[in-house]
Amino acid sequence: MKGLLVDDEALALLDLEKQLGKVGGIEIVGTYQNVHDALEAAERLKPDVVFLDIDMPEIGGLEAAERFHDLLPSIQIVFVTAYEEYAVKAFELQALDYILKPVRAERLRLTVERIASRFRTEESLAPVSGPIAIYSFQRMQIEYHQREQLPWRTAKAQELFAYLLFRRHQPVRKDMLVDILWPEADAKKAYTQLYTTIYQLRRSLDAAKLPIRIVNSGNSYSLDLGELESDAEQWEANLKAEAESDTITTERYAELLGLYRGDYFEEHDYVWAENERQRLRDLWQHHALRLGKLLEESGDRTSAADWYASVQQRAPYLEEPYFALMKLHAGRDERVLVVQQYNRLRAMTEEEYGAEPAREILAWFEEWRQGSR
Incomplete structure (x- = not known):
């Protein structure tokens, strides 16, 4: 194994x-006091492991570890520090190991054995060959190897990946990520948290052998999923390709709408996702109401009522599903149900908006009531 x-x-x-020479097992291909020189050398020498001091000027060890990983995604990092407090950060980063100064040969020997063991383990792991699913409806989750779930080291790591997924087709500036995820932290601490979290994500993705990369472009990050897409992307694309055509069957329409498992990142309630959450929710509501109308026109009023009720359940403050159910029940001469929906609608608009339902609905109901006497 080659070491830097x-x-x-x-x-x-x-x-x-000197200590590594005594222990053996590592071919030292370069020693550097400057991180920039070390990074340049790493690109040329392709080391397997870097022994990296955490507390350095200009570029700290945490940021340097991230840059080494950019160059060589499979590289192992061993932190070397004179301060016990940095040992905690080493584990937060999921670094292979940490060593306290002054370095002792017996402790270093354990580290070299751990490096060798890690390489044997990683060589025995094959890349993921089965289907990989990236979920953004309801929760942020990645599944692979027959529903094995990618573990998130921290909630911030999960949110950071979710945001990069949301913005996957464009680079995201580091200062923007800091403002979104650590708005209360001072700048130095916030950037340290960012580099730590990026490193965590990369180690988790690498450990799972997933073909997903977080790309560093200097002052920004972007997510490279290759040919993979999230469930939300696939769902919206299929709606545009199929549901908006005149030839889709109601069965296929219902199947597509059923893939909407829940609102976008619903369980996490990310503030930055609210506009996208509402946009996708509106899209589902529009098509669910359209499907209800198609079912009603085809004579399947029971299924139509079920879809209108589904929209009503997901969007209780929307007038359309109440009105659709009122008209459907009127067509079936279900007078009690018409009045029931009307009263529910009036109660909702009064409670939520302090107003009556839309004039169109009031006029329709009055005309229906006069005609049903």
Whole structure:
């Protein structure tokens, strides 16, 4: 295995090189005091592991780890630090290991054994060959290997991936991510959290052998899913391709609408997702009402009523499903149900808007009531 050593302190660098020489198992291909030089060398030398001091000037170890991972996604990181507090960050990052200064040979030997074990494990794992599902309806989740779920290291890691998925077709500036995910933190701490979370995500994706990459473009990140799409993307594309045509069957229409498992990131209630959540919800409501109308026209009024009721349940503050049910019940001469829906509608508009239903609905109901006497 090839290793790269990075530490801004010359004596610490020499000591680590000496200790690794005693332990063996690592071919040291370069030692560097400057992160920029080390990154340039890594691109050329392709090391398997980097021993990286966390507390360095200009580029800290946390950001440097992210940049090494950009260059070599499978690279292993071992943090070296004189401060115990950074050991916690090493585990937050899911780094392979951490070593406290001064470095002791017996502790370093355990690290080298751990590196070798990790490489044996990763070599034995095959890339995911089965279907991969990315869910954004209801919750943010990735499933692979027959419904195995990708574990999220933290809630912020899950939200960060969700936001990059939402903006997958364009790069997202790092300062924007910081403002969205850590609005209360000071700038230095917020960026440290960002780099930590990105590193967590990458390690999780790599460990699962998923063909998903988080791309660093200097001042921004973007998500590369390759040919993969989320359930929301697939659903909307299929609606445009099929549901808006005049040849779709009501059975296929119902099947498509049934794929709407819940609102966009509904369980997480991300504030930044609200506009998209409402847009997709409106799209479902529009097509569900259209399907109800088609079913009604075909004579299947029972199924039509079920779809109108589904819209009413998902959107209780929308007048259309109440009115659709009123007219459907009127056509079946179900007078009690017409009045019931009308009264429910009046109660809803009064409670929510402090107003009566739309004039069109009031006029229709009055005309129906006069005619049904």
